Amino acid sequence: MIKERQNEWHAGMSKNITFIVTKDCQLACKYCYLVGKNTKERMSWEVAKQAIDYILDREEEFLEESVIWDFIGGEPFLEIDLIDRICDYLKTEMYRRNHHWFNSYRFSFSTNGINYHTEKVQRFIEKNRNHLSIGITIDGTQRKHDLNRIWKTPEMEQGIMPKPEDERGSYKDVVRNIPLWLEQFPGASTKVTISSPDIPFIKESVLHLYSLGIKEVNINCVFEDVWKEGDDVLFEDQLTELADAIIDGRLYEDHACSFFQEHIGKPMDRERDNQNWCGAGMMLAVDAAGMFYPCTRFAQYSLRSKPAWIIGNIHDGIDKNKLRPFLTLDRCTQSTEECLNCEVASGCAWCQGENFDAADTHTVYQRATAICKMHKARVRANNYYWNKLFRKLELEGQQEEFERQKQKVREPKC
């Protein structure tokens, strides 16, 4: 009766290994945290193979029961030939080695969707259908999507930005592929990113995505310090209106939106609720140069103001000392007293890479708090949503049924 958000595949039990196959993308999204995108750093087959061999040669060091082989860019499908070769090799090698990840693996993609329909991508999907997760990013209505997700121009590489009237949005190039994607992955969800300029379009965008047939919308505010005075008020208004639309339209029965979660906005215990938010350091990323990172957000193209946090390379292996700060990361050590005493702390997310990038010193132990007021606004709207929904269910005599069904909803891990 209420659609729950889907859990990630083998959440908590799988190793996430990311190939940064290219740092190029057809788009130049205005909110993109990848500040160092370029056309030059494309992964070669030799680097990819050495990375795979390094990892599979050390089965005893990678004991997680499953693996998610993740491919990102830039836009990963720009390198579909390489990806196809990598995946073929992975399957062959995991089988040949009788590796414990064989038959417990997933290939995962986050794509802008532009090349989704192409013959090569479709052939790859057909070949790997049962082991694939593909997320297409579409930001909502055309005006919301095209506000940020614009085509890159050759001049941009020289640092020359187009005039607003010359910007070319990518909505139409993406939306045409949504039906095919949903046909192939009926339960697929999309990821929406909110930055300051697109707050006014949140409600219409979520409803638009629902109307396209996307049942689950995972949506989050960027962690960077982009927020202006009054953004939180506007944000709260948008979410409140969205709450009304979802509840009044009974959309909650078969749609989910990650903004509204029953268990967020509560105080957190310093001892019991002390775990880190994300899996940085438990993951592994490798780029075109064969460098290893604790997650992609620590590669140089993701960082505005810090040097890359390199933990090794495909030739010399992983320097475990460089991983130690991540292994003991907890919530309290990196949070301010204000965060620790916050009465609506639960569900307030952070990105370890952004924490590092925004920190005053070279550390992963300083939590960035740029989203503070946005989280508090979200909590107020979330409270409104659940109070309204519970009352409705009560009046309709469905509350007991809801209580029986509900499961504790976990926040997505980045």
Add this chain to the structure above:
Amino acid sequence: MLKTMLQYLIILLDEASVAYCHAPSKSPMREGLIPLETLRKGIVFAMKENLNIQFVYPERALPAEYEEVIESIDHTKIKPESQGGEADVIVLTDWNNGATDVVDGETCIIHASRTDLQVHLAKIQELLDKVVRLNNVLTDIETFKDEDIDGYRQVLDVLSGYLIEQFKAGRMVQLNLLTDRLFLTEMNNCGAGDTNVTLAPNGCFYLCPAFYYEDPKQNVGDITTGLLIKNRQLLRLDHAPICRHCDAYQCKRCIWMNSHMTLDVNTPSHQQCVVAHVERNASRALLQKMEAEGIQISNTHPISEINYLDPINNYKQWK
């Protein structure tokens, strides 16, 4: 204003002041005295902030007017043996070759690798005969491998046996690697940036001399505008997730080494942890030997048996 926990101001009197810890053993910079005006300002700063001053001397003699300013305040002197004389701590820069006549009854510092200790055991014993306290700065922690553990254990075992002989003879000599842990019930680390801060000849503050010698741009304020240590909480024990669960209390917990090896000041390397635990366990063995020999030294504390050398391997027990 500084927090009250800051207790010491280390003043490097020269760009080539003697290295007394894990800092590079020789300054890569040219020699250059701290300007007299900077020295005076440093002393006034320490007086106003209620800090004890430790002056670190270079190999060459200071001009008389410097000594005059230095003597205007209560302080501690750290000197190379060439400048011996009235020093509270003497750094023996050529200990394995040079004469050690100057060290009678002193507290001395040497820099020795694990191999140095093995090769020059006789010289170490000779020093232990003379000094009241010998601090060894292990110089090869960063390259210490797990296969080196047994060798280091053996060296410490030999030195432990020698200390027992000294104790039996009624000489309560201290060797930091073995005796510090006997008396500790809580962490007693270097405290760089937490309990002490360094003033360099360029008038800037540093978390410790090593950060200055490595790159003068790593300063944390200056004598004119004041001390500004960002993320200072990360230098404290309660913000060091591994160390706050550790009982190798004698460990230096060198944040400069941390910043090199793990890239985060609050996280020690595997090597630093292992070395500290080999020493901790050697202290435990020393205590057992003392008990067996009926040697009693006041204020020692029992050291429990543990089954790890790197506390991160005990991580699950922390929760």
